[in-house]
Amino acid sequence: MNPINQNQLIDEEFEHIRYDVFREVSSQDGPLSKNLRTRLNSLPRHIRKQLVEAEYNGCSSLFTACCKGNVEIAEYLITKCDANIEQRGILFDYADRKDEEFEDYTVHNVTPLCAACGAGHLHLVKCLVRLGCNVNAVSGIGSSALEVACTNKDLEIVQYLVENGANIRKPSFDGATYLIDSIESAPICSYLIRKGADVNARDVYDKTALHYAVESLSYGTIRLLLDHGADPFARSRYGDDPLQLACITGSLEVVEYLLSRINYPRERWIEAIELMGSTLIHFHYDTQDVLLHWRLAYDARTNKNNNIQERSQIPPRPAYGNMVEFATIDELNASAWDVDALRMQGLLIQERLLGIDHKVTLHRLMERGDFYKVTRRYQVCIDLWMLALRVRVQKHTILHSDTCDTVRAIVKLMVNLMDDNDPMVPQFKDAYTMFQLLTSNIHEIQQLLSIQPVDRSQQKNYDCILRCLLHLMCILLSVAKTKDDHKLIESSVLGLVLNNIRSVQTNETLLHMSVSNMGLMKSDYFTDEVDTKRFFPNLPVTKLLLDCGAPVNARDNTRSTPLLLAAYPFNYEKDVIHTLIEHGAHLDLPNLLGDRPSSMLRRISMNDICLGQQISLKCLSANVIVKSGVSYRNEVPRMLEDFIRAHEMF
Template sequence: MGSEFNPDMIKVLKKKVFSAAREGMAISIFAMLWNLDRCVIKEVLDYQTEEDGQTTTPLIIAARNGEEKVIQVLLSNFSVDIEQTGTVKFDGYVIEGATALWCASGAGHFNVVKCLIEHGADVNHPTLTNSTPLRAACFDGRLDIVRYLVEHKSDLTIANKYNNTCLMISCYKGHRDVVAYLLEKGASPDCRAHCGATALHFSAECGHLSIVRLLVKFGASMPKNDHFMTPLIVAAECGKADVVEYICSLNECSKVDKINALELLGATFANDKENYDINRAYYYLKKGMEERFKNSKHVVHKQYYPPVPAYGNRRESQSLAELELLEKDNNALHMESLAIRERILGPDTPEVPHPVIFRGAVFADSARFERCISLWMHAMKLRQRNNRTISKDLLRFSQVFSQMVHLGVKLQFLHVENVFEHAVVELERDRERIALDEEDKDALNETYQANIHTCLYLLVIALRIEKNKEEVLQLNKLMYKFLQIKPVLKNGYSPLHMVCDGATLVDDFHVNDVVSFPCASLAVALVKCGADINFRDTHGNIPLHVIVRYTNPINGFDTLHQIILSLIMAGSHLDIRNYERKVPVQCCTTGVAEVILRQHSHISLKCIAARCIRDNNIQYRSLLPMFLEEFIHLH
């Protein structure tokens, strides 16, 4: 009967079978498939349907939705490939290479899991990130499924691509009963993820005290991760007081470790956005200080750490008496706590900048912009010196700078200059990251493009503020350096294209109060600093093609006129054709732009000759000097 099916009929059948599987209509599926040729059935059941961000077969979507009867029908009657893989979504995560068993395990459908295993499903078939069905069940906390999978030879030692084990994910998610079962079955509590963290690090980070106790009972050690943080320090940094106090009570916890944990816990409460509590901050700072002087014969003095200007050059309290003077001085406690965090964790630890940024934001909210800038600058420098992305830092600066300009608050050019210099370095590093990382290339490209936008925001802001002659010269140098690295968007837009385009995105948190495109002042400045006025985007458009499309010529006449005139005076050719063979005047969306172009139309004999060569398809390759070939190609 399969021969009676033409491609259109099979296409319809695929949709119907998939919909029936998704909705649990087992009898309908049987009725549609039972007397068809095997080749037709295979084509229908192997077909992957894209829907709601998922790419699945009938078997996989039925397992994902817990449709046990559908699974039974497909496996018992139609020899469907039980190891088919697809792409599914779980808790906001996109899982590629997931089998039906993985989906049923992750979604908590025990009967479907049982059915699939009874029909021979591979209990250890991993996804593309090496996540097994057991890991999926551990993530969901389904002890019944975890137990069943282990009983049917699921390997609890298989870790995902980050070397994160099933025990680790259970600890992180807080599933104590699953953790207990895995430990009883021999799961090692001391396995390390690629970041150096163990199961104890993950449970301490999340504040799962009962799991921390359980891991300790099973002999978990307290190693340092790749950032030299023990589970105790991780708990203190995350504000998990009960975990800190428990680990500090253990005999193996040294006096120095206890002091550092208590002081770090207090410092966390002083500057953590989620756990801010100034009273608890002082309480734990005091406990730490009391511990230092608990034995008068063996006082543990603080290690020297050079004062940090961003923290007001705060020198930490050295005694209980000095600390008590700060009890009612919140600002002093905030700064002292930032200094304590940096001393204990070290400036290279990724967690150090977060509270610094939070405290800076608080200053910004109260219009204490200089304090904000000082703190954020420190945080940004810490991140960049450790080769961590500063994309959010750069945007954050453009937002607060815009706010200052909009409010009429004096903004020093030096601040904008410093941030822009870091931005240029970041663009260069963005390119290096993109070249080295195949897996996250798309995300890295998005960050790179966002940073190009932020650079333009900063340049517009720099042009808006008061500057002396030396600062004007320095700004031109910054623009030249920016242009020299040749930043380009994925559509081929150069910075000059972006500045000429009214559709260029502008951040809507304060930035759009100051920055808008097209921007004549920045376009003129970029041209003066060497921007390539004839650079082509992916459609062959030069900046002149872009600006003539500006759709608000009445209110923005001066902008339109200045940019067009600047481009023409700098040598932009009026007869350059884009890949649709259109010159700029043919791209005008308003008569105003056309009039401006025609008023300044000066087409040289050389341009006419180039157009004649192109229009008549005269061969010129390898017959002329390279610079003339490039010139002809533009036309």
């Protein structure tokens, strides 16, 4: 047998054994089969090591065995095959996926010990520790084996790891402590505190373990933390102390416990009762419970013996129907039979106590608006959502996911209403105000996004805002009634064209988007929404952009022009094609794949354009020069050089 065939056989046998190892590790609950162990033991140790450290889908055999909790295989791979005890494997977390897009996930690159802790197998954890693994190794996002055990509420594994050197004071990348990870298990919290965990340590949101215990309604942990010195007055980044969080989450039991245990100032007690009433009305509790809380707070506030200062007043807002907070008990009683008025009172009280820019205030504005949408009081819904949008743009800019979700919810509602031919909504002033709000500093934001590296979610949010702006143009053109309205639209769109506003991800211009059959992404706020009708390609929007000077032959990342996109069968609209050509679109400009509008249009049976008459002699000459490989650079005028280069495939 010649050496080449011999090496080939060795390689094939190597692959067979490697496949068999991974197959048995993935399927076996006990040890590897005797036959496979015999084959492995006949190989040199360094070959065995290569075999078992090979990865399938980002996971080695040892990592897979640890995920399954197989002690016998894991110990064999480490002791007999010298498997790398720290070789990481990949776990994918799709918990935060949005819009059914699988590119949005968290990648956990973790050690076999983390995998074993996740599987909850104490014997395997003991085996790995005994064989020398690093108990403090962390994943790519800062997670450790101890964090996994704490999250899984596995007291035995937590105790074993700590007793074998796990550092309980080392936080994860987001500042979360092991005490925070354990708040749903009072026994683990008690153990960590005895071992020296700091009960007042904060994460990146300035939240302590007590904040998280209140949010999760872990009553035993709340009592335990307070008994060991947790600060009940510590405020998070959002200004929430544990009492305020308890009021926001609507936990009467926790609120009553905190008020009975902590010596709060009388003013703080009153505000907690007021906020609790607002939460109860939001969660649709019996109105009598709501009125009881507000009456208690009113009596305490107006009692002269309490020496409480007068409460501040939120100025009348159109979004609230210019309603103001009740000033007397009679005014409150007068609202007792009007649930809608009581819920508006709840919004007023929340804004006074939490602030208009508090995340809970904004979220409840959105949810209250959704109620009005369901009950077909669309203008009230739009007013509330627009208030939330103004605050979010000011606080977070248009790049924040919450801002983007709010924009999508409003635009989607307006599009659906326009499709229903409702003469009252949407109103021009609302759509125009929203357009101005989103574009006031969009050029500066696009420049910031051009600086690398850029957060992928911010890129996606920015491009989503551009698609929403296209829909707003469509809405504005449909509801505009006067010449002044049209002048306002043209002036606003002209600013976008002059600033060359483009998609960050694809480098498409607004004109590219206007001729593409794109859909409005679903809002993440409300999951009961039906699909919105698609309005693109859109001839009026295309004409508007062209009239404002949008470059008709602009290229995107694939060097496709708007005409090329419009010429694809799924985008084809005859009037849009004609309009682009009338404004100077070239039929023969190729993209990176060599596709040209002319070749695409030849495949469409409905096409009525005489392609030969639309391609100029100048374009034909440029194509001949390119195809023939004639040297032209620095030999023709610069304007002609650029024209010829545009006909090349790069």
